[in-house]
Amino acid sequence: MVKKSKSIHPQNMNNKPSVKDGNGFSLNTWQKKIRVVFIKIINYLNCDCRITSWRFISRYKKLTIWFSKYSDFIRRIIIITIALLIARVVIHFIDISSLSVNAISNYFISIGVMTGGIIAIVFTLSIFAQQSAADLYSSQYFEVYAHDWKEKLTYTVIVIITLLFFGGGIFFNGNPQVVVETVKTSSIYFSLFLIGFIFVLVDWQYKNVWTKVNPLKALIFLEKQAIKFLNSVHKDAKRIAKIIKSKNTGVSEEHSIALVYNNYLSPHLSNLDRQIENLFEISMKLSDRQEINTTNRGIAAVRNILSKFFELRRDSSLILPSHLCIFSVESDSQGFLSKSFERLNNAGEKFIRSRRVENAVFIVDVYKSLAQHSKDIKFINRQYENPIFAQIKGYLSFYVDFAIREKDEEVVFQVAQITGDLALVAVEKNLQTPLLGIQEDLLKLSIFGITEKKTFIIDECHKCWLRILGGLFQYKFFGAEDQITKVLENIKTVIMYMNTAITSGYLSNDVTTIMSWRKPYDEIMMTIGVIVNGFFKLKKEEDKEFYKNILINFFEELNHNLRNLSEEIKNCDSTLIGSVGRLIYQVNFLMIGLLGKKEFDGVRKELIKQLKWNIHLPTLFVHHAESFRASNSFCSLNEAIAKTGLKLFEIKNCDDLIINCVKALYSIVKNGFEKNKKGYGLDESRIMLKIVYLGVLALKQNKQSILTEVGIRIYEFEDMFENLYENKYLAKLPKGINPDTISCFPKKDQLFREVFKWRGDFVNEKYIRYRLMDDAKNKMFELIDEHDIDIFMFEVWRMFSTDSSIRQEIEEKFKKAAQKNEVKKLNRVLQKFLIKKQNEKH
Numbered sequence: 001m002v003k004k005s006k007s008i009h010p011q012n013m014n015n016k017p018s019v020k021d022g023n024g025f026s027l028n029t030w031q032k033k034i035r036v037v038f039i040k041i042i043n044y045l046n047c048d049c050r051i052t053s054w055r056f057i058s059r060y061k062k063l064t065i066w067f068s069k070y071s072d073f074i075r076r077i078i079i080i081t082i083a084l085l086i087a088r089v090v091i092h093f094i095d096i097s098s099l100s101v102n103a104i105s106n107y108f109i110s111i112g113v114m115t116g117g118i119i120a121i122v123f124t125l126s127i128f129a130q131q132s133a134a135d136l137y138s139s140q141y142f143e144v145y146a147h148d149w150k151e152k153l154t155y156t157v158i159v160i161i162t163l164l165f166f167g168g169g170i171f172f173n174g175n176p177q178v179v180v181e182t183v184k185t186s187s188i189y190f191s192l193f194l195i196g197f198i199f200v201l202v203d204w205q206y207k208n209v210w211t212k213v214n215p216l217k218a219l220i221f222l223e224k225q226a227i228k229f230l231n232s233v234h235k236d237a238k239r240i241a242k243i244i245k246s247k248n249t250g251v252s253e254e255h256s257i258a259l260v261y262n263n264y265l266s267p268h269l270s271n272l273d274r275q276i277e278n279l280f281e282i283s284m285k286l287s288d289r290q291e292i293n294t295t296n297r298g299i300a301a302v303r304n305i306l307s308k309f310f311e312l313r314r315d316s317s318l319i320l321p322s323h324l325c326i327f328s329v330e331s332d333s334q335g336f337l338s339k340s341f342e343r344l345n346n347a348g349e350k351f352i353r354s355r356r357v358e359n360a361v362f363i364v365d366v367y368k369s370l371a372q373h374s375k376d377i378k379f380i381n382r383q384y385e386n387p388i389f390a391q392i393k394g395y396l397s398f399y400v401d402f403a404i405r406e407k408d409e410e411v412v413f414q415v416a417q418i419t420g421d422l423a424l425v426a427v428e429k430n431l432q433t434p435l436l437g438i439q440e441d442l443l444k445l446s447i448f449g450i451t452e453k454k455t456f457i458i459d460e461c462h463k464c465w466l467r468i469l470g471g472l473f474q475y476k477f478f479g480a481e482d483q484i485t486k487v488l489e490n491i492k493t494v495i496m497y498m499n500t501a502i503t504s505g506y507l508s509n510d511v512t513t514i515m516s517w518r519k520p521y522d523e524i525m526m527t528i529g530v531i532v533n534g535f536f537k538l539k540k541e542e543d544k545e546f547y548k549n550i551l552i553n554f555f556e557e558l559n560h561n562l563r564n565l566s567e568e569i570k571n572c573d574s575t576l577i578g579s580v581g582r583l584i585y586q587v588n589f590l591m592i593g594l595l596g597k598k599e600f601d602g603v604r605k606e607l608i609k610q611l612k613w614n615i616h617l618p619t620l621f622v623h624h625a626e627s628f629r630a631s632n633s634f635c636s637l638n639e640a641i642a643k644t645g646l647k648l649f650e651i652k653n654c655d656d657l658i659i660n661c662v663k664a665l666y667s668i669v670k671n672g673f674e675k676n677k678k679g680y681g682l683d684e685s686r687i688m689l690k691i692v693y694l695g696v697l698a699l700k701q702n703k704q705s706i707l708t709e710v711g712i713r714i715y716e717f718e719d720m721f722e723n724l725y726e727n728k729y730l731a732k733l734p735k736g737i738n739p740d741t742i743s744c745f746p747k748k749d750q751l752f753r754e755v756f757k758w759r760g761d762f763v764n765e766k767y768i769r770y771r772l773m774d775d776a777k778n779k780m781f782e783l784i785d786e787h788d789i790d791i792f793m794f795e796v797w798r799m800f801s802t803d804s805s806i807r808q809e810i811e812e813k814f815k816k817a818a819q820k821n822e823v824k825k826l827n828r829v830l831q832k833f834l835i836k837k838q839n840e841k842h
Contacts, residue, residue: 072207076200083196087189096181104187105173111191112165115198119158122202154205161194215286216294219279223301226275227308233268234312237261255380257316262332269336272309276302280343287351287359296362299347303366306340307373309333310388319382331379331387341395348399352408360403361414367396368418375425384478390434393422397441404448409457416445416460420467427471432479439468439486446494450501453508455516458494462520465491466527473531476546481553488561491520495576496568514575521579525586532590535599548603555610558587562617572621572637573628581618581636588614588644595651608657615644615660619667627675630683641665642690642776646783649697658694659709665691666713673724685750688717692755693776696784696792714751714796722748752797759789759801 067074168187211217241256251259261269283298313333322328331337348363374388396415403411419442426435442461449457465487472480498517501507535551538544562580571577591611594600600607618637628634645661648654665687672684695710747753758777763786790804800806 072203076203079199079203080193080196083192084189087192090192091185091188096184099184101172104184105169108165108169108172108187108191111195112162112169115158115162115165118198118202119155119162122205123155150208151205154201154208158198158201161198164194165191215282215291216297219282219294219298219301222275222279222282223304226272226279226301226305229268229272229275230305230308230312233265233272236268237265237316240264252380254316258318258332258380261313261316262318272305273336273339276305276340277343279305280347284347284350287347287356292356292358295359299344299359299362299366302340302344303369306337306370310370310373310377314377315380317377317379317388319379319385319387329382329385329387331391333388334391337388337391341391345395345399345402348411349402352403352406352411357408357410360408360411363399364396364411364414364418367392367399368421371396371422371425375429384430384432386429386431386434389425389429389431390437393426393434393437396422397437400441400445404444407452409452409454412445412448413454413457413460416442416449416457416464419445419461420464423464423468424471427468427477428475430475430478432483435468435483436486439465439483439490443490443493446490447497450494450497450507453506455512458498458516459519461494462491462523465520466523469524470527470530473534473547473550476543480550481557484550484554484557488557491524492561492565492568495520495565499569499571499574499576518576518579521576521583525583528587528590532594544599548600552603552606552610555587555591555607555614559610559613559617563620566617566620566624569621570624570626571628572625573631573634575633577621578633578636580621581633581640584614584617584637585640585643588640589647592644592647592651595654608654611644611657612660615641615657616664616667619664619671622668622671622675625675630672630676638665638668638687638690639775641668642693643774643779645694646697646776646779649701649783655703655705658698658703658706662691662694662706662709662713666717669717670720673720682746682750682754684717684721685746685754688714688751689754689758690776692751692758692792693780695796696780696788699792699795700784700788711796718749718751721750752793752799755789755793756801759786759793762786762789 168191172187237257237260240260241253244256244259245251245253279298279301283295283302286298287295318332319329320332320334322330344363344366348360351357351360351363371389371392374386374392377386377388379385379387400412400415403415419438423435423438425431426438442464446458446461449455449461469484469487471477472483477483495517498507498513502509502513502517507513531551531554535544535547538547562584565580566572569576588611591607591614595604595607595611618640621637622628622634641661641664645658648658648661669684669687672687676683691710691713695707695714698704698706698710762781766781787805790800790806794800794806
């Protein structure tokens, strides 16, 4: 018999045979189990153990926080518990019956003597501890603050317990027959409990004393006292107002309360003023001790008191004629508030002089908070005025004037930051005069930023002006036209100051300065977009009409502002001009969009007029510039006109505006021949290329009037270029050099060469261009194809590319033209023949 061999599976070829112990278990299996257990232990130590320990640590921290929070209460409970446990131990280990009455009497008298000594020692130490901080407090409030109800209650309870001990001693000594074992046991428990309770009261008094020594607690106490006093005064005012109203039913409750405050309760306001003065005194003493946070807390207490006053007088304030200025008004709280604001400014000036930045900046925050609280005050006898807000704004102006004189940049910067919030309050409540004052303050802060070379201050001021601009539309501000004019004028003024500083070398011409210089015109684009889009969120027709009128006025003022800028800056190639060019196109783009909306049909003529002015606006920068170079910034002016013209093709009945785009571009070309000192004829031809863009699109859409205008400008340009060619360009070349051999030098047919090159680039870059480039050249890719360029080249120059698809079309056109000519010749021959026959008959 042949013995069969065992087959071996390929997967088991590398497996080693398992070794078994005497019981038949595989050792490999045990090794795997041990490895798994070991891995689990390692994972537990790495993860589970750490998580568990972290949980215990977290619980320990929470428990520690809980004990620290309630430690005083726990300590006092422990003291009383220990006293009762001692009483229980004493009663357990002594024979109550052997305790004599005299011993108990002497025991109570001794305890009474002890508590009397405690009163003498503890309260004497308390007074000494409080006197160590007495120089912080006014004598008027020290007695109220130092000896409050807590201290009086502690003193009274300890005295009563002392008297109970003395009385108990006399009682036990005089009535020995009533002293039984139960009375002795109860007296021990009760006496030790009272002793423990005395120590609890001493502990409470100790904590109370050290709390009073803390100046922060004193400030909180005085703040609460003042607010409590204010609430009490207001309740009295309401009571008296009800009496006045019952006698005169025609007077409103708010008016009655205002009369009560101004006639009957003015002495109480003087008392409140003294409390505020005391808080200022404490804060200044703390400031001398270099306690920054505590000083701020004292000033915050004043802020809270005044905010409470504003809240209580929110509906019961009056506007009165000013005592200082004719045709000016003030609030009925003017005198009371002036004292507090003067103290606030005096404190801030002291902080600025001593260079305590945190305290000086906190004064600014206080003014911001007070202004926010004062905005809701409604004056009974006049609307759209808020003398209290104006008063706060005025004192803040005095404060920042001092900071400017001391050159405190941090305070000035903080004021610039909060001024935007104050401006929005003024816009929201339609406060004309304060808003104009805020704009003047912003201009003042910007000039300080320029003189100190701190562009971040200038940036904050520009941000505030743009917030004002947006708020004028958002809150339906009456008189917005004047405020818009002021905003744009202030922005232009700061830009001109910076331009002078940069050109003179006072400000460095670095990236930070340049970004700050052009920032307002860069960021105003977004603001204008938000303003325009805000119109479509309105629902009421009257709001829409108001919005449209203000919007048209804004476009007009912006155009007027940029015209003035062109006359003053006399530059068209600086970095700023790049932002101006983009701004002009952005405004044009929005106005073109509004032309297509039915809601703006009523103001269509005004929009077209403003758009026409904006189209020619870039030419003014070139016109007023003495000379320029064709930089990217200069090109943004040309691009603004060209892109506007391309966009206008989307709107019906706008051929006249497109013709104005052609004229504006050609005006820049003519100025370029005179003022482009560094050019060689290529720049003018490339600007003319943008006119060609408009001509190609006009030919495609069969707009004959635009095409005619473009053709005339091309012929004029070629004629003018040829006349100026030799005088301006060839004269610069040395004798004997042929200009045709220089590739970068302009040729007499330079415009055609530029168009021909554009046609070649159009084919090559149509599918590989950068889509992010927002220029006229890239926009043409979506509007035309190379066939349209070839037709335009043929119509103007009677030439086209050899690989053009219009060759066959042109040949057929020529054949038809030749056939028409043959027919015309045949007609002329026939006419002559007929005429000859008729003459022969006659």
